[in-house]
Amino acid sequence: MGATPEDSLPPYDGVKLADVVLVKTAADAAAALAALAASDAVGFDTESKPTFAKGEESTGPHLVQLATDERAWLFQIGAQRDIAANAPSLAPLLDVLRAVLESETILKVGFGLGDDLRRVRAKLGIEPRNVLDLSTALRRRGERNPLGAKTAVARFFGQEMQKSKRITTTNWALPRLSEKQILYAADDAHVSLRVYRRWRAQDAA
Numbered sequence: 001m002g003a004t005p006e007d008s009l010p011p012y013d014g015v016k017l018a019d020v021v022l023v024k025t026a027a028d029a030a031a032a033l034a035a036l037a038a039s040d041a042v043g044f045d046t047e048s049k050p051t052f053a054k055g056e057e058s059t060g061p062h063l064v065q066l067a068t069d070e071r072a073w074l075f076q077i078g079a080q081r082d083i084a085a086n087a088p089s090l091a092p093l094l095d096v097l098r099a100v101l102e103s104e105t106i107l108k109v110g111f112g113l114g115d116d117l118r119r120v121r122a123k124l125g126i127e128p129r130n131v132l133d134l135s136t137a138l139r140r141r142g143e144r145n146p147l148g149a150k151t152a153v154a155r156f157f158g159q160e161m162q163k164s165k166r167i168t169t170t171n172w173a174l175p176r177l178s179e180k181q182i183l184y185a186a187d188d189a190h191v192s193l194r195v196y197r198r199w200r201a202q203d204a205a
Contacts, residue, residue, distance in 0.1 A: 012159040014187040017179065020072045029092035032073045036066055036100045041107040043067035043193035044131070046116040047172040047185050061119045062173040064097055065189035066108075069197070072186035077124070078173055094124065101128040109196040110189065111135045111149045134192060138199060149191050156198045161191065 023032050036042055044067075048060020064075040075093045100106055101120065108131045110116065120126050135146035138155075153161040167184045177185075 009154055009158060009160040012153050012161040015072050015190040017183060020182055020186040023073055023075050023093055026092040029096045033096045033099060035068050039068045041109055041196060043189035044108040044110040045188040049171050049173040050169045063185055065185050066100060067189035067193050072190045074185055098126050101126050104129050107132060109134055110192045134195060152195045156195055
């Protein structure tokens, strides 16, 4: 039997646009670092422009997302050539990413971080430390497949997180992201931290 409307879960209420900060200036970077450095754990994710041609290598990540309990911080680093061309303006953003991702005291949590970590190392020369991949950490005994954010939200919050394939495959290297892109990216990092908090709280109960 198929699922009925009564069986469906209520929608997950994600992060609000007002609580998302696009880190663009040195002042933004300083505020981001102050908030992130004061956190014991932060949500972490990246987005990369999709590749479609056979053999084409990704130039991502083009966007790096970090989230505290209150806010999501989005760092647009663009393509490799953008980093070289805009070195002075991007330096404060990269300094924050390095300080947070390489910190031994700030736990970085996220889902399916394998590609994210590889791309951050290869493109930015940053070696993330103290990282917890929830896809494997939350697997129950006997489960073999990695756990995704959508399944975790259903398990821990009894809600359904909408994951739009259409947004996933948009161009994350664009200098101006759409509101839907911003919210999608922010949610990816923020929901990781929310799931982590709920998981730890249940363990402590």
